Amino acid sequence: MRSPYHYLSMPDNHSTDTVRVRIAPSPTGFLHIGTARTALFNWLFAKKMGGKFIFRIEDTDLERSEKRFEDDIIEGLRWLGLQWDEGPYRQSERLDIYERSLRELLDKGLAYYCECTKEKLDQDRQAQQQEGKAPIYPGTCRDKNVPAERGQVIRFRVPEHETISFDDMIRGTISFETGLIGDLAIAKNLRTPLYNFAVVVDDHEMRMSHVIRGEDHIANTPKQILIARALGFTPPVYAHLPLILGTDRSKMSKRHAATSLNEYRMQGYLPAALVNFIALLGWHPLDDKEKMPAAEIIEKFDINRVQKGGAVFDVQKLNWLNAEYIKEKTGADLFAMLIALYGEEKVVFHDAPTTVRLLEIGKMRMERLSDYEALRDSFLPHTYDGALLVGKKSTREAAAVHLSKCQEIIRGVLVHEFTQENLEAMLMPYANNEGRAAVLWPLRVALTGQERSPGPFEVMGIVGKDESLRRIAEGIEKLNGPSSAA
RNA sequence: GCCGCUUUCGUCUAGUGGUUAGGACAUAGCCUUCUCAAGGCUAGAACAUGGGUUCGAUUCCCAUAAGCGGUACCA
Numbered sequence: 031m032r033s034p035y036h037y038l039s040m041p042d043n044h045s046t047d048t049v050r051v052r053i054a055p056s057p058t059g060f061l062h063i064g065t066a067r068t069a070l071f072n073w074l075f076a077k078k079m080g081g082k083f084i085f086r087i088e089d090t091d092l093e094r095s096e097k098r099f100e101d102d103i104i105e106g107l108r109w110l111g112l113q114w115d116e117g118p119y120r121q122s123e124r125l126d127i128y129e130r131s132l133r134e135l136l137d138k139g140l141a142y143y144c145e146c147t148k149e150k151l152d153q154d155r156q157a158q159q160q161e162g163k164a165p166i167y168p169g170t171c172r173d174k175n176v177p178a179e180r181g182q183v184i185r186f187r188v189p190e191h192e193t194i195s196f197d198d199m200i201r202g203t204i205s206f207e208t209g210l211i212g213d214l215a216i217a218k219n220l221r222t223p224l225y226n227f228a229v230v231v232d233d234h235e236m237r238m239s240h241v242i243r244g245e246d247h248i249a250n251t252p253k254q255i256l257i258a259r260a261l262g263f264t265p266p267v268y269a270h271l272p273l274i275l276g277t278d279r280s281k282m283s284k285r286h287a288a289t290s291l292n293e294y295r296m297q298g299y300l301p302a303a304l305v306n307f308i309a310l311l312g313w314h315p316l317d318d319k320e321k322m323p324a325a326e327i328i329e330k331f332d333i334n335r336v337q338k339g340g341a342v343f344d345v346q347k348l349n350w351l352n353a354e355y356i357k358e359k360t361g362a363d364l365f366a367m368l369i370a371l372y373g374e375e376k377v378v379f380h381d382a383p384t385t386v387r388l389l390e391i392g393k394m395r396m397e398r399l400s401d402y403e404a405l406r407d408s409f410l411p412h413t414y415d416g417a418l419l420v421g422k423k424s425t426r427e428a429a430a431v432h433l434s435k436c437q438e439i440i441r442g443v444l445v446h447e448f449t450q451e452n453l454e455a456m457l458m459p460y461a462n463n464e465g466r467a468a469v470l471w472p473l474r475v476a477l478t479g480q481e482r483s484p485g486p487f488e489v490m491g492i493v494g495k496d497e498s499l500r501r502i503a504e505g506i507e508k509l510n511g512p513s514s515a516a
Numbered sequence: 517g518c519c520g521c522u523u524u525c526g527u528c529u530a531g532u533g534g535u536u537a538g539g540a541c542a543u544a545g546c547c548u549u550c551u552c553a554a555g556g557c558u559a560g561a562a563c564a565u566g567g568g569u570u571c572g573a574u575u576c577c578c579a580u581a582a583g584c585g586g587u588a589c590c591a
Contacts, residue, residue: 056591091590148589155587164518165587183589201521210519215589225591248520249586272522279583307528310540314529318539337529340584344527347541357554394554408552421550461550470550482552 049081050239053107053114054229056088057099060290061106063343064244064274064282067308071271072242073112074309074331084236085117090228092122106291110301111324119236121228128223131231131261132184132216140260141216143181144171166212183215186227186257194252199240199269200336206252214253230254234263242269242333245340246281269333272312273340282343298371298399300359303352311341321354349397356397361390368402379406384492391450391488409492411501412479416508421471429472430509432464436473437502443495450491457487476505 053069055061076083085107089095104118121128135141144167146154155165172187188211195205216227223231233241248270258265276286288294294304305324315322315330322330356364365386368377379385392405420429439456461469474486477498483489490498 054591058591088591094590144589146589151589159517162517166518204520206519210587218589222589224589229591244585245521246585247591250591270521273585275584277527281585310528312528314540316530318530320528320540339522341529342527344541347528350541353554392553395552465550467550472550474550478551480551484552485550 048239049076049079050084050237051076051081051242052084052086052117052233052236052238053112054086054088054232055103056091056094057096057103058091058094059099060292061103062289063291063294063308064289065103066106066110066112066291066304067274067311068242068244068271069107069112070110070305070308071313071333071336073114074328075240075242075333076115077328078331081239082115083112084119084238085114086119086232086236087117087121088225088228089120089122090223090225092222095122102290102292106295109295110291110305116236119232121223121232124232124235125221125223127235128217128228128231129220132220132223132227135186135216135260136184138260139187141184141186142171142174143176143178144183144185144213144215145174145176145180146170146182148182164210166210167214169213172213181219183224184217184219185213186216186253186260188213188253188256194255196251196255196265196268198248199242199267199333200272201270201338204248204251206249208252208256211253211256216257226250226253227257230257230261230263233266234258234261238266240269241266242271245270245273269336272337274311275340275342277342279340279342281340287343287345296371296400298367298401299348299352300355300367300399303348303355306355307348307351311343312337321351353397356393356399359393361386361388361393364389364393364396364399364402368399371399372402377402379409380492380494388492391484391492395484408478408480408483409489411497414475414479416505416511418479418481419472419475419505419509421467424468424471426509428468430506432469433472433476433502433506433509435460436469437499437506440490440495440499440502445495448490448495448498450487453490454487472505472509473502476502 051072053065053072055065055069073083075081087100087103089100100118107114132141136143150170151167154168154170158165158168167185171185189208192208193205194208195203198204214226215224217223251268251270255265274282276282278286282289288297291304295301302323306320306322306327309322309327309331310320313331313336314320315327316335359367365377365382368389377385379388388406388409389402392402392408395405396402419433420426436457439460440453443452443456457469457473470486474483474489475481477486477489477493478484479501493501
């Protein structure tokens, strides 16, 4: 069994006493929620252990890497507050380093040029599949001594019969037979390294003590261990995180839900809520506490408690958590966030102070900042059927009488005293006398035109005296008017 | 197909060789209440299956099943 301090044992050639971990995304798409989670776990581990968190951009695939994706990833990690200690390093800027190691492998005969075309390889694969065999490179060019000029790719020589095992911090011992791996391509040429090779060189060069990454990399691990060994490197300690799943339990993708972090930002999730929620996907503290700020998560974080099975991304729970975070913000906080997110024109209602008050009142109804639009909308006048003004246990006549009385009281309130509190103080005695439902229901409907809405005093406090009286007069008209049959 | 990983309420999870198998989200009901929201209370809901080991297995062992991941000149 793994000792709880398992992760403290450092590989021999890493004389450093600090934990060094990294997030190494490739800029071939917008920052994925899964990448964000991997980054978070690395960051938590580094913070917890007093180590360093390194940021490396794996842009060896020139065809698919784009600057805008790189920018998005950088911005996203910043937004989440996952500050890195070093980097971002770019693999595209480190080609000399890979070339050196590539030459070393070539010189030692541990790697060789392969002249097989893609078509030939595809054919080989298909033939093997039909025979029910594992589709691996058959070793066509292994001993052909193909000269560099004719080489399509550089392949790494994998031993034919050997068992490669490693101790995963999360899963225990995992073993693979090298015979099932086959000689893998490690570079297209000396200046174009491929993933499995570049990672090994970088993780060594950057003195990574641990590699914490998604479960989808388990099968790459023996390949990387083999390459590390060939280069004389001691591999880092590995930890493979469970995947984030969609509702059908397959790897989360666009068909399940939003996958790019930015979409969550634009929908109005707060970074603290997202960090909190994502940390709970595959991990949770000893106690049952769920809502925690990042500092507390760091304090309680223990990689030995990370789950093995994949975790379904449950938006409902994220929404709940986000709502909890919104509730503890002030109206002014929320106002600032909304402006930053959607711009002034789309946010300001009447004026800034009124909007802040509106948010103070309405934040209980928001799960996400994007819910603001609907919230603001509930303070706007709506067209409605006059029949709605009559409460369930009331009558048209009673509603008209009560509404008129309210109108009279409200007229008497001075403009500069026209606040939610004052209005409540003025109207409640009457409502208590006549029956709250009988009085307040028609009042609220007259003010909002909606079956469900914020309360009448809240609405009046926001829309002001003139507008309130206008809406009430309109309500009275609907009740008295001959056209609106109840 | 082959290789690997995984398996406790619908979901995230706690937990133990003997527990009423705990919490949270969601769902339902009730309370509060002018409606809605918020809040409070309550309820239903799980140890994948089959063999062992054992006085006793959800827990330990072995199979099976199912799910997922990988199987590139992507990362």
